[in-house]
Structures are given as C-alpha cells and as structure tokens.
Amino acid sequence: MRVALDLLGGDHAPDAVIDGALLAVDRDPTVEVILVGPPDVAAELLAARGATLAVVPASESVAMDEQPVRGVRTKRDATVRTIHRLVREGAADAAVSVGPTGAVLAGAVLTLGRLTSRPAVAVVVPTAGGPVVLLDAGATSEGTPEQLVAFAVLGSAYAEVLGVRQPRVGLLNVGAEPGKGDQLRKAAFALLEQAPVRFVGNVEGHDVPHGGPADVVVTDGFTGNVLLKAVEAASARSDLPRSALLLGVAGVSVVGHGAARADDVAACVLHAAELARQGLLPRLREVLSTREEAS
C-alpha cells in the first residue's frame, strides 16, 4: 500500500511528519510512504536520518487561519492537492495529512471529486459495545436536515464496511425522546424516519463514548467537532482514534490533528493503508449504490 503524505501539514511539520512516516514503514514494511513537499526540505530531513523515502514535489501549504477553499483554489502547488492527485492518478492508494481539515477536504474534493453531495469527517470511537462511527466531526459548519440524512447514509455504509451488520443510526440530541432538540434536529428526525437507514431515534452525548444504542451517530459538523475534542480531552483512554476519514470523497483520505506528533502521524498512515487494503472505496460505492436503489 502506497500512502501519499503531506510533509507540510501540522503544527510540528516537517519533523513530526517525516518521523511519523519512518515509524509507520518500520511498523509495517508492506506500507510505502510517498512524501509530498519541497524536495530540498525532504532531502535534508531524510539525509539527517539516514533514511530513504520517495518524494513528490509540492511547495505550498494552507495556513490554519486561511479560508480553506480559497486557499486551496489559489495554490495550485499545494501539498493537499498533490497528495490527492497521486491517489486520483493511481500513483498512491491513500492520502494523509495532519494539516487544517478544511484545507485537506478542499484538496480532496477539488482533486478527487465526491462520492456524495456532502462529504463528512468521520471518526470511529471504540466503545465496549463495538465501534461508534461519529459524523460529521467538522467538514461542514452549518447543518441542514438533508445533510444529516446524507451523513446517516454515508456513515451507515462505512459501518457496514467496518463489519457492522445493519448498523443502527442515532441522531445526536439533547434527550432520547422524539420531539427533543432544535429545529434542525426535529426536521432531521422526521426525514431520518423515511431514510434508507436503520434509524433508532435520538441518542445523547454520553452515547458516543459509552456506545450502546447506535453504531452510527449523526450530527452537524459544529457539534461533532466540539464533542470529539471534548471527549478526547476528558478521556483517560489511550485507544481513542488519532485519525479521521474524509468520507464521501472519491478516494481514501485520512486527516489527523494539527498537533500530531510522529506517533500520531504513523497511526494516520497505517490507518489509511489499512482502509485502502480493505477496499474501502469500492465497498463504499457498492453499499451506497444499494442504498440509492432502496431510496
């Protein structure tokens, strides 16, 4: 499995990125990392470590405080475009970046295109009751009822690929009873009852770390992002995910925290390689096409 890795993304780039790449190939020698960044920077870092990795040139990065879509559109030589171009061209099996999620998503959508109208950031939270797929964790900032339904279909297909049969889909809300929540939740609840997913009703904040009523938890990107960061910080558990999947783009693309250290970057690379190995994309397409027929 060949993973295209953004050398310029993240607070601790490029050192943490290159160290993460070397850790990943050390842990799984079947994984090949293609560094995407300025060749002189890559060469110097590799020489200092006495290591060899493939390098594909790209010179621009998108800053945290930059408007992501505009930044990516204007920077044709951005690393977040090139990692996805390699996937599109078949030169890599998956793309990884720990740069700003919005920029990585923009790079993925512009370069790979979409599987569905509204891609989402999906995170798999391990719980005692099995994995919980939480989405959207930050791809969109304004939620609409139709988007939440699209996330339900997408998350459901992802859970099936992960091995969950007939995944139960829950709507994140402030109470379990129907009729709870704001206008967005009330409208989404009504639509979800008609959607081609196994909708089990409202779930609450505690159902994400605890698991239980739902295998897939759908929410708007604002709430999902806030929730995920809070759970990560509150939790003493070491098994929390260090990588998220851009779900709904036409390729395997994994994002990590901007604060990622080498170990986190390695986890992202190995996660991306594993998803590509499992045939995530063809399997997602297959499940989604079945859903479309059902709807």
Add this chain to the structure above:
Amino acid sequence: MRVALDLLGGDHAPDAVIDGALLAVDRDPTVEVILVGPPDVAAELLAARGATLAVVPASESVAMDEQPVRGVRTKRDATVRTIHRLVREGAADAAVSVGPTGAVLAGAVLTLGRLTSRPAVAVVVPTAGGPVVLLDAGATSEGTPEQLVAFAVLGSAYAEVLGVRQPRVGLLNVGAEPGKGDQLRKAAFALLEQAPVRFVGNVEGHDVPHGGPADVVVTDGFTGNVLLKAVEAASARSDLPRSALLLGVAGVSVVGHGAARADDVAACVLHAAELARQGLLPRLREVLSTREEAS
C-alpha cells in the same frame, strides 16, 4: 439553610430523592430539607426509614416526554412550581429538583421570575487551571448571537461570585482563530468584542475539561448539553459536577440529572445550600447591575 426538594423528580423518585435528602442532612446538619410532594407518599417513605422531614404538599409532576412550559402552566400543583414558590415566599433558601430541566426551568421562571431576559443552565467544571463555568448546558434549544452575549455576562457574574477576578470569557468554537465556525459563532464573536465582559476569543472542545484559556465558556444550549454529557461519560474523574445551576432566575435553583441516585441528590441539596449561604442571588444582582452600568 432550608432547601425545598422536589420529591417526584427523576428516574429513581421518590426513593432516591428521600434517601438523598437524608444523606444531605446527615452530612451537613445545618441544612434543612423541605420535601415537596404528595404528603401520603412522603409520610410512608419517612416512616419506613424512621426519619422526620418537613413536607409541603404538591401532587403533580411533569414527565420527560411532556412539553415542559405547557406542562408546568397547566399543572398548578406541580412540584416544580411549589419548590420555587417556597423560595419566593422566603420559606426556603433554595430549590432543588432532579426532574426534567425544561420543566424545572419553566417552574422557576413562572414562579420566581427572571434576573435577565434569558436564563441558562450553568455547570462548573473543575479543571487543573481552576473552575470553568460552562453555559448554556440546556436551557435553550435555539441559539442567537444576543443570547450568547447574555450568557457571557451572566456566566461572568457567576464566576466573579465564585471568586474568579476579571473572568476570561471564551466562545466555544471549532478552532481558536477568529473567523471560525458557523453564522451564529461569527455573529456572536463580533458582539462579544463589544460586550462588557473580558472576551478572550474562541476556545475549543478540549478547553472545557482541560481549562486554560477561559474561566467562562459560552455556547448554545444544544451544543452545551451534548458536550457536557459526553465529557461526563468519557471522563474517569469523580470530581465532575453532579448539579447545575439555573442562572438568571430570581432565586437559587439547582437541577441534577434525571438518573440521579441518592448520593447525587444529596450533592445537589448541599450545592444549593452552599450557593444560598454564599449569598449568590444578592451578589449576582450586584455584579449584574455594575455590568449594566458599564454597557
């Protein structure tokens, strides 16, 4: 300190409520509990425990799946009205319920009235960097920029009463940089820069359990509720709050989880007594009047 306690609120009422009341008075003999509920139920429970507590009659409760404001309006003999009536009449110093938050809030607003146009549910999260006041944790379901500013003023005043000097106020968002978030956050950010509070900008989900940049974290009631429940579930810490304050009503009113057991009910009663003892209400009024002059 006399605490009026809703005998009918919560999943484990009335047993967990009466046991919690007895635990509280045992732990702090200066606290007096006034049970508010059906006298025959109270008498039977007290007799079975060989205990004596004051009882004030009220026969109706508001169910979890009931529309709270309508429920409280139509039920004139609801316990969530009577606990607050006792506070209004000076027969109790504080009110406590572990019934549905919406119903308790409706009872407080209808009976005690408001200090500010928009009351909130405020929770104090202990962190290494000191207490973090999070609000709104569920009083409102739709957020507006003006409400978030009102929460900032209210939370700031509460933090001052808790002993924080010049409390720093943060806006819960998906990134630290200005310009992040949905329309609500963008509009609130601009208003908060002009508000009579010490606004320090955006904070993120992890800043609630970790503390650090802000003493007061403001958000809409939907996000706050989801965040709080997730943090409670994810955390292995035993020092998380088991009670929340209805902030912005003209009296001390504390709510707990519907799932509260006796020990949680006792914590709510002792928290309410402590807030009343500290003179929460006159001190809040004083701080708020200063803010109004400043704005």
